[in-house]
Amino acid sequence: MTALPTALYTAAQTRELDRLAIAAGTPGAALMQRAGQAAFNALCERWPEARHIAVLCGGGNNGGDGYVVAALAHDAGLQPRIHFLKSPDSLSGDALTMAERCRALHIPMQPLSVEALPVQADVLVDGLFGTGLSASLSDEAARVLTALDALIVPRLALDIPSGLSADTGMPLGAVLRADLTCTFIGLKRGLLTGQGPVYTGELQFADLQVPRDVYQQVPADCLVPTPTALLASLPPRRLDGHKGRYGHVLVIGGDHGFAGAPIMSAQAAARCGAGKVSLITRPEHVVMMIARQPEVMARGVNEPAQAQSLIEAATVIAVGPGLGRDDWGKGLLELAMSSGKPLVMDADALNLLADMDNVGAADWVLTPHPGEAARLLKADSAAIQHDRFATLESLHARYGGTVLLKGLGTLVQGDAGRALITEGNPGMASGGMGDVLTGVVAALRAQGLSGYDAARFGAMLHARAADSCARDKGELGLLATDLLEALRLNLKIESLKVERN
Structure with a gap:
């Protein structure tokens, strides 16, 4: 063998x-x-x-x-x-x-x-x-x-x-x-x-x-990506590097009562090497964000138009975690989609996208779980899981960009190819895991990876971090926030890659 x-x-x-x-x-x-x-x-x-x-x-x-x-x-x-x-x-x-x-x-x-x-x-x-x-x-x-x-x-x-x-x-x-x-x-x-x-x-x-x-x-x-390929795809860090070189991730989400999801996305983006991370959320969630991660710049908005300046400053926008489907969420999603910036879309951003007409071929990474994929394709979840490869192809044909279909054997498809992620464990079946993945993918995209590379290597990094946590303390009771430090540890070899010319 x-x-x-x-x-x-x-x-x-x-x-x-x-x-x-x-x-x-x-x-x-x-x-x-x-x-x-x-x-x-x-x-x-x-x-x-x-x-x-x-x-x-x-x-x-x-x-x-x-x-x-x-x-x-x-x-x-x-x-x-x-x-x-x-x-x-x-x-x-x-x-x-x-x-x-x-x-x-x-x-x-x-x-x-x-x-x-x-x-x-x-x-x-x-x-x-x-x-x-x-x-x-x-x-x-x-x-x-x-x-x-x-x-x-x-x-x-x-x-x-x-x-x-x-x-x-x-x-x-x-x-x-x-x-x-x-x-x-x-x-x-x-x-x-x-x-x-x-x-x-x-x-x-x-x-x-x-x-x-x-x-x-x-x-x-x-193809099944390897950790070596992940590290090789990340641009080396220069000795004279500064935060402006490594991208500005803007996370948008967190309507009333849904603060946790975008906060976890922002934390994950910070732990995966983004130079700057900002959060647009409801005003009452700002203090919570600063308390959890003071390095993240949080701004509370009640009107979508108040987010315009941060959207313009962002390198990559991660939109959807805790976004809601009311006018507040819809308005912010429309601003993000009209910005021309690379997007990572999850959760309610996908649910809102499913109701839109004439969309597709944008510079985005869509990260649906089977239920969200079913809504995007107007199918039922059983049909989605019956043939995950056919689902992936249909999503990519319908929406363009890069599609990351979550689940056992996560699949990624973009114009550059198709990948399958073999890492991961049943302990990941807990709330917030997808929000962390959104931040991971956005951080890699902000550092210069293509949407396809950011998606497939982000999914692998996320799953490997979960596997590290499961090895240390078991699968049962594994929380999404447990992955934050493990993400960094799974990228630590990157700290040795220093560009010297």
């Missing part, structure tokens, strides 16, 4: 990589053998005491991989038993070859059904449905997967947990949850977003020795 790659592919793209590898001279049987060997090695490492191995085989290459695992288990002195959904006699190609090898080794084989489950196994090896599955399962197949999932037996999935869409990360009726998934040739995007991480368990990757030039022929569908 190798480290997880940063390039993600759809199921169709992975099949093309497979085809190109075979065309380049690697026989399909060799790829199948390598996949089975990689999976068997992972099985032995994860469950070294396992002896009774139940190998679940469907048709096609996924089942063929399973037959290879069974043969390897037999050769290692273990006791494999094959449970097939499709009779080995009806297979073809490389899968048939591997099944015949197992038959020659006298490995026990039997049909798999709800009435005949491998209840005595030490480990289940799932080779039932691979990445070719794109439509909902038949009722019988769903019943089988549901019955298997109820067994209290460790599971190893070959390439992808059966029943999970490789493209969306959503169940196709039922899913056999894995404790460990070994995926091959191309890292499937659905394993990392939607509900993919819920069903995948530990994820390992094997490229099966596919030549590098094969990957160059199939552009990745999506």
Whole structure:
């Protein structure tokens, strides 16, 4: 196994990589053998005491991989038993070859059904449905997967947990949850977003020795950014630098009773390197802001027009946290949108945007959670989550700029590409996390990053800060304000990057 790659592919793209590898001279049987060997090695490492191995085989290459695992288990002195959904006699190609090898080794084989489950196994090896599955399962197949999932037996999935869409990360009726998934040739995007991480368990990757030039022929569908790339994208700090060099973030929000959201955004912007941070809010919230973070310049306004001078002075405007949807919030949003300044829009700014006509293609970063995305697209939240990639594409096509779709496996899309964020933890499911993210993205944008870079690296930095907090004190009770110092610590290497000429 190798480290997880940063390039993600759809199921169709992975099949093309497979085809190109075979065309380049690697026989399909060799790829199948390598996949089975990689999976068997992972099985032995994860469950070294396992002896009774139940190998679940469907048709096609996924089942063929399973037959290879069974043969390897037999050769290692273990006791494999094959449970097939499709009779080995009806297979073809490389899968048939591997099944015949197992038959020659006298490995026990039997049909798999709800009435005949491998209840005595030490480990289940799932080779039932691979990445070719794109439509909902038949009722019988769903019943089988549901019955298997109820067994209290460790599971190893070959390439992808059966029943999970490789493209969306959503169940196709039922899913056999894995404790460990070994995926091959191309890292499937659905394993990392939607509900993919819920069903995948530990994820390992094997490229099966596919030549590098094969990957160059199939552009990745999506990329996973790295911390190194984050630091490389930030402009170096000069020895003679001053606050004017690092941007002025203006946060707008906090209608009556909603002071906390914009205050957290402003604090996050300050902690992520913005040279100056200002806040426009209701007058009664100014003292609260100064008490929490005196470095932030707070101005209270009752009329949107009173904000004009600060809007003109800003480098980037973060608008939406606690903004409300009344005339005060609407007026401030209209001023921000007409300013021509780069925008980071969240919360009520998105809800107000959803009711506007003839908008789009602005220099902005939109940061919706699924509910806000549903309002922006006039859809329901279930449809939004059913295919997060399709949602992302629709939002970008409709509104332009950069879109950051929050959730498990946060997605970012701009004109420069598409990214998926793998960091983060369930402790982030608490109020105010999105407000902090808004400030993070705005601070990075103010320091010279493009909207796309600020969004993808801001989302990664935000999630890494949350992971740092969870490692130190656990996920339960994690608060948005806990991230403020962790954000700074996750950027501390940047302090060593000093421009000396």
